[in-house]
Amino acid sequence: MTAHFRYPRFFVTSPSPCPYLPGKQERKVFTELTGAHAAELNDALGRIGFRRSQGVAYRPNCIGCVACVSVRVVTPEFVANATQRKLLKRHADLEVSACRAWATDEQFQLLRRYLSARHPGGGMAGMDEDDYADMVEHSPVDSFVVEYREPTVNGRLGRLVGACLTDRQADGLSMIYSFFDAADETRPALGNFIIMDHILRARDAGLPYVYLGYWVKGSARMAYKTRYRPVEVLGPLGWSRYDAEPAAPSRRLGSMV
Template sequence: MFTELKGPHADSLNDALGRIGFRRSQTVAYRPSCLDCNACVSVRVVASEFAPSGTQKRILKRNADLVATVCRPWSTSEQFELLQKYLAVRHPEGGMTAMDEVDFADMVEHTPVTSYVIEYREPSRDGVTPGRLVGACLTDRHCDGLSMIYSFYDPYHEARAGLGTYIILDHIDRAQEMGLPYIYLGYWVEGSPRMQYKVRFRPMERLVRSGWERFTAEEQDRLIAAVVKNPAGRGAADKGGRKDGVPSIAN
């Protein structure tokens, strides 16, 4: 299911659709609607109640020197080069690997709603020149939270393990400072290796027929234990155009 976002009320429409499980791709809001399958589940972190785990605290400490900058939704060659490195390692068979710089510009810049790119850089060496770009995230601002449309980072940077987790943790911190209750992480499919990182953020809610429902502590414990038991699955490359498992409408 999909609909176009346009006009003076695009933000409010995007807000309303986000609360019922839609995601944005450029000027289109979409939601999977399969006749015999409901595996794609919308999930969001309750940022207002979030407390980092021990592992997440270590990731925050390891990357505390990164400089995060909120930028207007305007693509750069530096961002595109970082995206290519990320896709080559994390999603080598995904449809997004065929993107060129124009496609990337379309993904970032064609937005009818309030959105921005948050860049994550290492400290400047001379105090003048911006430091090395190691991560970025295209983010939408909703009235009740932040929606992480697409994040990517340097997969080769061994000294900064957990960059993907750090970007989510930074968004949670931003939401808390802004008084926004949720971080929308897109779709989650139980058993899909590349999506299991999402269950590590507590508390988490999923969208069911009756509305948003919180994972019980026991269920989230079980899901996290499964990830720990099979660490090789985390970050594994799956076929498909997007990390959410839904082909990009723009492609």
Template sequence: MTDQSFKFPRFFVTAPSPCPYVPGRFERKVFTELKRNDALEMNEALARIGFRRSQNIVYRPSCDDCSACVSVRVAAREFKASDSQKRLLRRHADLEVSACEPWSTEEQFELLQRYVGSRHPSGGMAMMDAYDFADMIEQTPVDTVVVEYREPSTDDRPGRLVGACLTDKQSDGLSMVYSFYDPALATRPGLGTFIILDHIVRAARAELPFVYLGYWIEGVDRMTYKTRFKPVEKLTARGWVRAA
């Protein structure tokens, strides 16, 4: 398969809107629709040049006089966990992980609401209702799963859902579309980091080279975590380059 195996798509640009990350700036996105007959090939090809998927749309920033958003991915097969990351892997090793079909559940939506209410109360997803959530999970023309993280089962009953990630499976890796978790569990610190670590471990076991983490902006505290998984690659004008 090559990146030229599909018909070149038609792109559109959104109207400017206030940037949620850099005060005083405005963001625009260039986007196109994923068509069912070539969605897999198109999604993978565009992911390699910095696009992200949302339902049946792929997009990337296209802002005037700003290139702060940088696509990042972890080289999974070369990943070396830090001491603190190793401790997190051990601490949460008892969680039961399942790759589920992309079908939304009430339990997932309730978990998302707790996460967004705590971590992103003023973000766009704060207004999401159950129907919006179902669209986010179920409207996918590509190979997608919901990876669930549950506490150990008891008496043949599934354990409590404490984390989840909408994940696209690609030929060159895993793309973490959106992850969320219970932010109030004192007994489960670092769940967000653990979910990324688990994806990296699973990608490496499957001999997939990368885990795509989306966009990173230098100096934005809530994005700093994305560069703590070594080695990490950043998309530049010269292509993907290994970060120092």
């Protein structure tokens, strides 16, 4: 007896203004992640450039534009440059915990401050507590929240300075959304540190990749995504190494942690 398999149905959104490239229109193709095989479907779609948002997997499907490119870091070969090594040392005192995908008020207040500082006019600026809870808790796959806190003092839990909603896929970690205290000048470049922490986590777990979402060439906001070497980009012929910008002289991260 042959098991019944239902192929996913895909839909396309209406065009809307692109948030990254002025004058461009964005459009997405998406499908629902439901049923007993949602995790397997999410893994398969992730390998061809889809991203997850709650119970939906999507990818850009813009007319006349292919600027959005999926990127992933090859964790076993990751090489930290001098700046990244300094950053790892700077934030080495942070207490990092992988928590279940459960929204807290402390996380939400940190997200509000982050959005106010970095994306005041963005699509997420109007999120309320229920919206945030939906984003974190409504996941059909293996998800968790990584929290970054200042050191515990006299038994009192340290201040939350960063967090990241993360999916564990069959071949890596997918960073769904990260946020941090962007106004704290004593904690510079926390976003970069969170990415490197995920690279370490994936490598220690034997997972070959960390998926960073979409890199938009020509968008200064997205330039950081190609600074973690080696990085692969998804093109018409599959994944390939991106070497257009030479990496600074460096040594392997494993020698530093």
